Amino acid sequence: xxxIVIRGGEVVDRGGRxxxxxxxxxxxxxxxxxxxxxxxxxxxxxxxxxxxxPGLVDLHAHLRQPGKEEAETIETGSRAAALGGYSAVVAMxxxxxPIDSAGAAREVLALGxxxxxxxxxxxxxxxxxxxxxxxxxxxxxxxxxxxxTDDGTxxxxxxxxxxxxxxxxxxxxxxxxxxxxxxxxxxxxxHEGAWSSRLGIPGVTSVAxxxxxxxxxxxxxxxxxxxxxxxxxxxxxxxxxxRAKAEGVAVTAEAAPHHLVLTxxxxxxxxxxxxxxxxxxxxxxxxxxxxxxxDGTIDAVATDHAPHAPEAKDVPFDEAPPGMLGLExxxxxxxxxxxxxxxxxxxxWQPATxxxxxxxxxxxxxxxxxxxxxxxxxxxxxxxxxxGLASRSRNTPYAGWxxxxxxxxxxxxxxxxxxxxxARR
Amino acid sequence: MTHLLxxxxxxxxxxxxxxxxxxxxxxxxxxxxxxxxTLRGRTVATLFFEESTRTRLSFETAAKxxxxxxxxxxxxxxSVKKGESIRDTVExxxxxxxxxxxxxxxxxxxxxxxxxxxxxxxxxxxxxxxHEHPTQALLDCFTVRQVRGEIDGLRVLIVGDxxxxxxxxxxxxxxxALGASVTLAAPGSLLPPSIEGWPVSVVHDLDEALPDADVVxxxxxxxxxxxxxxxxxxxxxTADWGLTTRxxxxxxxxxxxxxxGPMIRGVEIAGDVADLPQALVTRQVTNGVAVRMxxxxxxxxxxx
Numbered sequence: 105x106x107x108i109v110i111r112g113g114e115v116v117d118r119g120g121r122x123x124x125x126x127x128x129x130x131x132x133x134x135x136x137x138x139x140x141x142x143x144x145x146x147x148x149x150x151x152x153x154x155x156x157x158p159g160l161v162d163l164h165a166h167l168r169q170p171g172k173e174e175a176e177t178i179e180t181g182s183r184a185a186a187l188g189g190y191s192a193v194v195a196m197x198x199x200x201x202p203i204d205s206a207g208a209a210r211e212v213l214a215l216g217x218x219x220x221x222x223x224x225x226x227x228x229x230x231x232x233x234x235x236x237x238x239x240x241x242x243x244x245x246x247x248x249x250x251x252x253t254d255d256g257t258x259x260x261x262x263x264x265x266x267x268x269x270x271x272x273x274x275x276x277x278x279x280x281x282x283x284x285x286x287x288x289x290x291x292x293x294x295h296e297g298a299w300s301s302r303l304g305i306p307g308v309t310s311v312a313x314x315x316x317x318x319x320x321x322x323x324x325x326x327x328x329x330x331x332x333x334x335x336x337x338x339x340x341x342x343x344x345x346x347r348a349k350a351e352g353v354a355v356t357a358e359a360a361p362h363h364l365v366l367t368x369x370x371x372x373x374x375x376x377x378x379x380x381x382x383x384x385x386x387x388x389x390x391x392x393x394x395x396x397x398x399d400g401t402i403d404a405v406a407t408d409h410a411p412h413a414p415e416a417k418d419v420p421f422d423e424a425p426p427g428m429l430g431l432e433x434x435x436x437x438x439x440x441x442x443x444x445x446x447x448x449x450x451x452x453w454q455p456a457t458x459x460x461x462x463x464x465x466x467x468x469x470x471x472x473x474x475x476x477x478x479x480x481x482x483x484x485x486x487x488x489x490x491x492g493l494a495s496r497s498r499n500t501p502y503a504g505w506x507x508x509x510x511x512x513x514x515x516x517x518x519x520x521x522x523x524x525x526x527a528r529r
Numbered sequence: 530m531t532h533l534l535x536x537x538x539x540x541x542x543x544x545x546x547x548x549x550x551x552x553x554x555x556x557x558x559x560x561x562x563x564x565x566x567t568l569r570g571r572t573v574a575t576l577f578f579e580e581s582t583r584t585r586l587s588f589e590t591a592a593k594x595x596x597x598x599x600x601x602x603x604x605x606x607x608s609v610k611k612g613e614s615i616r617d618t619v620e621x622x623x624x625x626x627x628x629x630x631x632x633x634x635x636x637x638x639x640x641x642x643x644x645x646x647x648x649x650x651x652x653x654x655x656x657x658x659x660h661e662h663p664t665q666a667l668l669d670c671f672t673v674r675q676v677r678g679e680i681d682g683l684r685v686l687i688v689g690d691x692x693x694x695x696x697x698x699x700x701x702x703x704x705x706a707l708g709a710s711v712t713l714a715a716p717g718s719l720l721p722p723s724i725e726g727w728p729v730s731v732v733h734d735l736d737e738a739l740p741d742a743d744v745v746x747x748x749x750x751x752x753x754x755x756x757x758x759x760x761x762x763x764x765x766x767t768a769d770w771g772l773t774t775r776x777x778x779x780x781x782x783x784x785x786x787x788x789x790g791p792m793i794r795g796v797e798i799a800g801d802v803a804d805l806p807q808a809l810v811t812r813q814v815t816n817g818v819a820v821r822m823x824x825x826x827x828x829x830x831x832x833x
Contacts, residue, residue: 301721304637304660304698309722374638418616420636422658 159191
């Protein structure tokens with residue numbers, strides 16, 4: 105692997121901003137400073153007008169392999185991630201079979217070894233994600249799994265969730281909850297409110313999410329375990345987490361990019377592209393989530409990248425699987441609602457810490473750091489063309505949108521995997 | 530009109546036009562030979578992914594009286610059972626040279642999706658989930674106007690399972706567009722979760738509301754859509770929300786009753802009330818053919 109020098113950019117990391125070139129070799133950052141010389145044979149990447157930042161870390165990506173390779177594979181999903189500026193993604197365990205055993209985790213980790221970005225896996229909390237008994241979390245933790253979730257569903261049984269938290273505390277791992285009370289949510293296909301009532305689409309009340317957030321905050325307080333809330337989507341959830349944090353309960357929270365810019369009004373087209381779980385909600389919810397980004401209630405923006413093959417989405421709205429693409433658009437969407445430094449905190453170093461990846465990702469761009477970097481042109485405007493995405497699926501809700509800010513280069517483990525907006529392999 | 534997916538596609542003027550054209554076709558139905566050559570050579574397909582007797586028969590009768598050819602597609606007997614998608618089914622049927630598709634589906638929005646998949650065909654919503662049933666509301670307005678002369682200024686009371694009712698959603702839009710004031714009467718659990726933006730008021734006591742109503746639209750308790758779980762028992766529902774003989778006595782003498790059918794006598798309406806002269810149920814069915822003739826005529830641009 106040849107040395108790389110990124111010339112002419114502005115380094116932005118948790119330490120601040122400064123004009124500097126960045127030299128990389130052997131998978132680590134060799135030098136950060138003005139006017140670095142390029143050693144013979146070094147690859148020089150143009151960073152003029154760009155921000156050089158730690159690579160982004162996605163806490164929440166559905167890479168669909170094994171089981172739904174027609175929608176996405178680890179190869180295509182990681183390529184999409186690299187193009188989106190990510191150096192690491194956490195693959196969700198709701199595959200088929202689910203990642204609820206060391207064998208299943210090993211398969212995904214092995215497939216991820218050649219991927220363009222580091223693929224970490226989340227393990228299931230319960231066997232088969234059925235919510236009945238605990239998955240072998242210690243066995244998974246021994247393989248490096250740091251995040252456990254039944255995502256796609258929440259752990260309904262409060263006693264089982266309490267046991268999982270107790271067990272996780274002992275292992276030093278983080279549980280991540282998809283908050284959805286199934287009784288309250290049953291049958292719903294979009295946010296319950298004015299739009300669902302008018303459209304005749306069965307709704308999911310915000311309370312289905314908030315009831316579980318409230319329960320789990322109480323359980324986190326009781327057990328002292330670390331708990332992360334996936335894709336919060338309501339005013340009430342943000343309020344609950346804000347109060348829990350003020351009280352010192354060890355919880356963190358993420359929001360998905362689409363919940364920051366889209367509302368349930370998008371469902372008026374009955375286009376299942378806009379069906380997602382949790383559903384797109386109201387302007388008030390969007391405002392609450394954005395406020396949560398600013399005041400620290402929300403620690404991370406995570407894509408909930410959920411590819412579905414076109415034929416799976418070309419069905420009646422209430423029959424369609426929920427989920428939308430996110431890896432290639434997340435950065436630009438977040439930049440549309442907050443400033444660059446906060447966007448990077450939410451997309452890089454804060455999620456890296458939650459995922460247990462901070463040793464290699466999200467750290468300061470400094471000599472000796474792992475060379476996981478992204479180079480962002482924050483001013484360039486581009487149009488989202490579903491056909492041009494690297495994901496195997498096309499279910500982006502931003503088709504035809506003009507977004508500002510795009511990744512120019514991505515460097516993962518010292519390799520330039522994206523150069524000038526093109527994936528190298 | 531490109532398609533008829535929702536009453537909102539028509540607006541007040543559009544509704545008025547359909548009703549005016551329907552008048553002409555109602556006259557055709559009173560002739561000894563109830564058929565006009567208007568749509569000869571055109572083909573109308575009814576695509577019913579959810580079973581229905583009266584709506585399908587009504588559309589097919591309407592198409593035949595306009596001399597259109599009719600192709601009848603039923604999901605129960607089709608390739609859909611073999612796993613074919615709706616989109617492929619629609620594209621296949623359109624490829625056979627259809628001019629209009631009447632679509633019914635248990636899921637809201639399917640006619641709108643179908644309208645995006647077709648190339649040339651006109652799409653008519655024959656009822657989609659809880660969303661809309663525009664031709665039902667049009668025939669209700671037609672029938673009420675026939676008896677009362679004018680919709681403008683009437684007080685319309687819609688009673689029953691509004692939450693799960695596509696008829697109610699279309700009625701609210703149609704009656705209010707024509708100038709009626711609309712009141713919903715239902716137990717709280719059978720109202721939509723939100724009526725924000727609906728031009729309606731809500732009452733929770735049927736006895737109080739009945740004496741003010743010019744039109745009472747009764748809806749069926751849709752047990753097959755799970756609405757049985759929304760009230761403790763049918764007996765309790767009937768006691769509080771059924772149009773019993775006692776309650777019928779509270780009605781103004783010139784008030785009229787409509788029901789989209791099928792009626793469940795003894796639940797939402799007492800048997801003898803259903804047979805009162807103010808109950809327009811069979812007249813609605815007759816008018817349904819004329820109104821659907823008008824819709825097909827206007828969509829397919831036939832010549833009178």
